[in-house]
Amino acid sequence: MKPIPPASLWLVGCGNMAGAMLRRWIETGTIDPAQVFVVNREDRELPAGVRQGREFPEGPLPDAVMLGMKPQQIDLIAETHGARIAGVKLLISILAGVELASLADRFTAGAIVRVMPNLPVAIGKGVVGMAGEHNHPADTLMQPLGLVEWMADERGLDLLGVLAGCGPAFTYRFIDALAAAGTGLGLPEDQALRLAIATVGGAGLLAAEADAPPSTLADRVASPGGSTRKGLDVLDADGAIRKLMQATLEASERRSAEMAAEARR
The missing domain is CATH 1.10.3730.10 (ProC C-terminal domain-like)
Structure with a gap:
């Protein structure tokens, strides 16, 4: 069976990078905007159909949650939203420098994957580094963004972030x-x-x-x-x-x- 991307996605933060990824996913039909919810400190201009608020909605968890806020906010986010998203099947982090162990200390998820994208993902010409246990839904989600590279370890991901991210x-x-x-x-x-x-x-x-x-x-x-x-x-x-x-x-x-x-x- 061909791997499929997550059908529903929650985002914590939607700044320049997370916003570029989200817009590309919606443009390519990878994700239905109606299945996306963004938690922000204040409302942002988002693609039509994407919902947003200060807290995640009631009901079942989505297929995936992506952390897209500033790395320095990780403790605040864990305290504020950690319990609500606990047990999600897939947690994706694009937080530069925040290691898998640090994420696992703060969040409970079936799988945790670190992702290091660069800004050309907005036009499908980006570089996306990934680390963690290989996860097919995460991999499939990233494919429309550009060149996807699974790194052997987090050291390699950090170096990719320096070369391709910066x-x-x-x-x-x-x-x-x-x-x-x-x-x-x-x-x-x-x-x-x-x-x-x-x-x-x-x-x-x-x-x-x-x-x-x-x-x-x-x-x-x-x-x-x-x-x-x-x-x-x-x-x-x-x-x-x-x-x-x-x-x-x-x-x-x-x-x-x-x-x-x-x-x-």
């Missing part, structure tokens, strides 16, 4: 810097930004479909002694771009570890 923000900074550099050379600001966005978007799509790694693609673009090669010489000098990205990811990893430690207390 990565879009770093990519946006690069796009902004590329556009600013174009403006510095004399292009109009709005035109430089359009060109930078299209360049990075197209290059990413080509890299995804290419028969060679990005390093080879870069060499294919750069003719010996040409203008691209001269620019690459700046990025490659003393490993400049690699060192910058290593330091960037390490800073994010340190903060992820700090948040995990805070959740264990």
